[in-house]
Amino acid sequence: MEPILEINGLNKQLDGFHLQDVNLVVPKGYIIGIIGPNGAGKTTTIKLIMNLLRKDSGEISVFGQDHIQFEKEIKQRIGFVYDENHFYEQLSIDENRRIIAPFYENWDNQVFHDYVKKFDLPLRKKLKDLSHGMKTKFALALALSHQAELIIMDEPTSGLDPVFRRELLDILAGLMQDDKHTVIFSTHITSDLERIADYICFINQGQVVFCDIMDNILEKYRVVKGERAMLANQTFTAMLSGVIVNQYGFEALTGQSTNIQKSFKDRVMMEKATLDDIILYTARGNGNA
Amino acid sequence: MNIIISNSSSDPIYEQIYKQIKQQIMRGELQAGEILPSIRLLAKELQISVITTKRAYEELERDGFIATVGGKGSFVAEQNVELLLERKRQFIEDKIAQLVAEGKTLNISLEEMLEMLTLLYREG
Numbered sequence: 001m002e003p004i005l006e007i008n009g010l011n012k013q014l015d016g017f018h019l020q021d022v023n024l025v026v027p028k029g030y031i032i033g034i035i036g037p038n039g040a041g042k043t044t045t046i047k048l049i050m051n052l053l054r055k056d057s058g059e060i061s062v063f064g065q066d067h068i069q070f071e072k073e074i075k076q077r078i079g080f081v082y083d084e085n086h087f088y089e090q091l092s093i094d095e096n097r098r099i100i101a102p103f104y105e106n107w108d109n110q111v112f113h114d115y116v117k118k119f120d121l122p123l124r125k126k127l128k129d130l131s132h133g134m135k136t137k138f139a140l141a142l143a144l145s146h147q148a149e150l151i152i153m154d155e156p157t158s159g160l161d162p163v164f165r166r167e168l169l170d171i172l173a174g175l176m177q178d179d180k181h182t183v184i185f186s187t188h189i190t191s192d193l194e195r196i197a198d199y200i201c202f203i204n205q206g207q208v209v210f211c212d213i214m215d216n217i218l219e220k221y222r223v224v225k226g227e228r229a230m231l232a233n234q235t236f237t238a239m240l241s242g243v244i245v246n247q248y249g250f251e252a253l254t255g256q257s258t259n260i261q262k263s264f265k266d267r268v269m270m271e272k273a274t275l276d277d278i279i280l281y282t283a284r285g286n287g288n289a
Numbered sequence: 290m291n292i293i294i295s296n297s298s299s300d301p302i303y304e305q306i307y308k309q310i311k312q313q314i315m316r317g318e319l320q321a322g323e324i325l326p327s328i329r330l331l332a333k334e335l336q337i338s339v340i341t342t343k344r345a346y347e348e349l350e351r352d353g354f355i356a357t358v359g360g361k362g363s364f365v366a367e368q369n370v371e372l373l374l375e376r377k378r379q380f381i382e383d384k385i386a387q388l389v390a391e392g393k394t395l396n397i398s399l400e401e402m403l404e405m406l407t408l409l410y411r412e413g
Contacts, residue, residue: 030339173333196332198340213340219301272299 003064004028004150004182005049010058012048019044019206022058026199029179031172033197033214034186035275037283041206042186046154050080062150076105079143081136081153089128093121093138104146115141133160140168144175151175151183157192165192172196190275194218200275204282221278222257225249226268236264242281253281290319290326294335302337306345314354314365315373315380325355325363 005026012019019041026032034042047053049060051071060067062074087096093116101107116123119137127135136156143151151172157165173196175181187193193200194214201211210217224240227249231237239260240252253273254260260268273281292309294302313319325346326334332342346363349355353372357363392402 169336173336176339177329177333179329195337198338214338215301215303215341215344 002028004062005184006059006061007045007049008059010045010048010060011056012044012053013056014044017041017044017206019048022203022208024201024208024211026182026184028182029176030198031176031183031185031196032199032201033190033193034184034201034203035188035190035193035279036203036209037279038188040203042188042203043154044206045203046152046184046186049152050075050078076146077149079146079148079151081139081143081151081156087127087135087138090126092124092126093130094123096127096138097142100142101145106147108145108147112141112145115144133164136160137164140171144171149180149182151181151185153183153185155186155188157187157189165189168192169196188279190279194275202278202282204279209282217275217278218272220255220257221273222254222260222270223251223273223277223281224254224260224268224270225251226264230264230267236260242284244284253277292331292335294337303341303344303348306331306335306342307348310345310349311352311354314368315377319365321365321367323365325365327362 003025005024007022007024010019010022010024017039022041022045024045034045036042044053048055049062049067051068062070063077065074067074088099091099097112101109101112115121115137119134119141121134121138121141122130127138130138140153140156143153157168160168169192172183172185175183185193185197197214199211200214200217202209212220228245231243231245231250237243239254239256241254243250243252254270257270260270290310290313292306294305298305300308310319310325325331328342328346329339332339335342346355346357350357350363353366354368355363356366388402
């Protein structure tokens with residue numbers, strides 16, 4: 001498996017926040033979702049990859065090259081969609097295009113105009129008059145018009161309606177028809193990712209909790225429910241995290257569903273955990289499952 | 290080929306695909322030599338991950354239902370008729386075994402179960 005992005009021991013100290021020793025390997029030809037609660041470090045990690053923030057320590061290589069030493073070359077091959085608008089607000093879509101396109105050696109006007117049509121973008125409208133969804137579509141059209149091999153998107157679906165989110169997923173699935181494209185996509189709306197992402201990396205409080213094939217994650221984690229008396233058993237509680245107790249029972253997350261199935265099968269109920277469940281229970285903490 | 294994915298099923302998605310393709314092969318709805326969609330196309334159509342469809346195809350291949358030729362894609366493998374019959378029997382046997390176990394826990398006699406089975410078989 002050819003890695004397209006490799007991060008080793010990445011650290012960044014910000015005001016009241018510490019991104020700690022992040023390691024990440026992203027294989028080529030897949031969709032990778034970075035999930036986590038707000039403020040977990042998703043955007044910081046992406047900014048560090050793009051060298052929009054200076055790292056304190058660690059190594060990042062994209063396409064096998066150092067991300068700072070070869071920054072210019074690398075960025076030619078990346079399509080970037082950022083959650084905040086970083087274009088010229090006073091200018092129209094077409095004027096923005098005219099300024100941005102020359103930066104890319106492989107810019108393809110035909111592709112750009114195909115996307116403009118597909119997304120119904122008003123070429124003459126000023127950016128400041130566009131809705132949030134339109135701006136995101138414009139950013140996406142730009143990102144896809146210079147033959148980028150790696151598409152990095154920071155929260156592209158936040159604040160967008162389900163119709164657009166579905167459209168975006170369709171576009172991404174279309175890109176994945178050959179194995180040349182890789183998509184890295186951060187979000188806190190996990191239902192978008194649950195279906196199409198191949199790999200999921202979960203970041204919480206500045207640390208990578210796990211990075212794995214999505215099917216493996218969904219197989220491994222379960223929501224466990226049962227009677228409160230069960231919580232007296234230490235072997236059992238050691239396998240739980242984010243336990244909530246109410247008057248009639250408890251709920252928790254486990255990453256050791258097979259062990260629980262084996263030893264406590266008749267005494268608890270287990271349900272499939274969604275990525276949301278995993279974020280929720282893990283963010284609540286208090287365990288080591 | 291028909292594949293319908295349920296999000297609320299307790300079966301993982303790759304297994305749903307595996308079972309449905311296998312069933313269509315065993316029923317003869319998919320014939321030997323028929324070409325299957327590529328892993329990436331199937332993933333796109335079903336809006337699921339590439340790794341999921343890959344896994345389903347890998348397991349179908351492992352169990353001899355499909356074959357993959359590098360560069361040409363995957364197609365339905367020639368099925369051994371004897372083997373197919375054997376598999377069908379095995380499949381039903383597994384289901385009956387489950388029923389027997391359920392029946393025993395619920396204290397239903399063999400005679401009663403046979404009666405039900407006969408009745409249902411003739412009705413259906």
